Amino acid sequence: MISKAFFNQSVVELAKNLLGCELIHLTAEGLTAGRIVETEAYHQTDAASHSFRGKTTRTEVMFGPPGHVYVYFTYGMHWCFNITAEREGIGAAVLIRALEPTQGIDLMKQRRHKDNINDLCSGPSKLVQAMGITKDDYGKAAFKGQFQLKSGTTDRLQVCSGPRIGISQAKDKKWRFWLKDSAFVSR
DNA sequence: TGAGTGATTGACT
């Protein structure tokens, strides 16, 4: 099981190290879990990050202690799930873009109204829906309580990197990471 | 107080 100290590392390193880990979410409806196969790093020195313009009510958790949940609303209908990184005072977080479903797959299908397993968690807003994450989860710890993280076997996994998706600033940064040959990454 | 934009998705041509 991953401990609090794990998150106190540079956001780019954390984004890579989270690949292969299993994210588990407990709700009243049941348990869902998936292996993290795609992430992106965001930092306060990075123009594409919400924390770039300083601490606000929306981004305040990014500046708090690492290992906490940052969920935000965008495009009028979508939620995205992040885990904060780096020491308290630094606004940084890792966006979880895609998961490979491992547990609670029936519940995911029910929540997503989809039957295809490849379409349950293959995008940042999809996995939020599939796992039943809401704005009420904002600020919760990502490694205890309702959320759990289990370290994976990252040894033999091949990690790729490239430009991030869906942003207009700082496109040159290769801060998107995914597991090679995974069928569950977005797009 | 108001216009412009966005770390997206799903439906449609």
Next chain:
DNA sequence: GTCAATCACTCAT
């Protein structure tokens, strides 16, 4: 491949 949906946030009046 293109495009609408729809609202919180930012920045400019």
